[in-house]
Amino acid sequence: MNKKNLFVFGGSKGIGSVFTRELSKKGKYNVTLFARTNPNSIAVEFYSVDFCHQDSFLKVLEEVAKIKGKIDHMVFFLKFRGNKFMDSWEGEIRVELDTIKNVMEILDVYLSDDSSIVFVSSLCGSLISLNQSIGYHMAKAGLEQMARYYAVKLGFRGIRVNVVAPTLTLKPENEEFYNQETELTALYSRISPLGRIAKSEDVCEVINFLLDVKFMTGQILRVDGGISLQEYESLFRDVVEEYLNRNLQKKQCGALNYSVSGGGGAY
DSSP: OOOEEEEEESTTSHHHHHHHHHHHHHOOEEEEEEESOOTTOOSSEEEEOOTTSHHHHHHHHHHHHHHHOOEEEEEEOOOOOOBTTBOHHHHHIIIIIIHHHHHHHHHTTTEEEEEEEEEEOOGGGTSOOTTSOHHHHHHHHHHHHHHHHHHHHHGGGTOEEEEEEEOSEEOTTTHHHHHHOHHHHHHHHHHSTTSSOEEHHHHHHHHHHHHHOSSOOSOEEEESTTGGGSOHHHHHHHHHHHHHHHHHHHHHHHHHHHHHTTGGGOO
16 A cells, blocks of 8 residues: 655644654655754755745746655645844745645645645734744734635535644753743642643544544644634633742741751751
């Protein structure tokens, strides 16, 4: 039985690297990775491209597509990672929205009927985080609307287009930090209905589900453990309560240590 061809765009770091590595181990698909680098040496067919330079990237893409003949699935892990020639607004739009639009136009004739396409977005597609730029927010929101558009446009061919929108997620690049920042990790776990921070594998499970499911299209699936379901006042109260309790515990421990050591003439 011939393996299906799956194209991954930008999946060399973060959640994308975990997803692509899992696929390479399972051997279910012929995986082709398009990214600027492959720092983890993931064992898949790899093409080094820069999404900031669309002309050169699209030339490589079309050459590879001609060789493959048919493309059965695509997954997009796109994020602007900086370029000295463009600001974050232009960069996010170029790397995410321009890339998706151009890829969809060029690969239209190569896409198999009954194929599945997944865009990896963020909760910033519908919520606001001031840690991210306005360009990032606009790109994620635009990406989600593009998914709806292509879901309608390509639906007659049986092609499904869906979105995964993760929240804070443990990745190879940040796992050590959160393992060391135990108080911060405990706070995130406290406010999550499922009691922990998302892992990259959690997001990968949803992507794999969307690659296989046959009658779902144009949907944005939040992978956030239920955090976004909560009413904000109660969520804020939980955060404050956790913060106050931890500060109280620290003060009590400090007072006990001071007393035991003989400070203040207690003994």
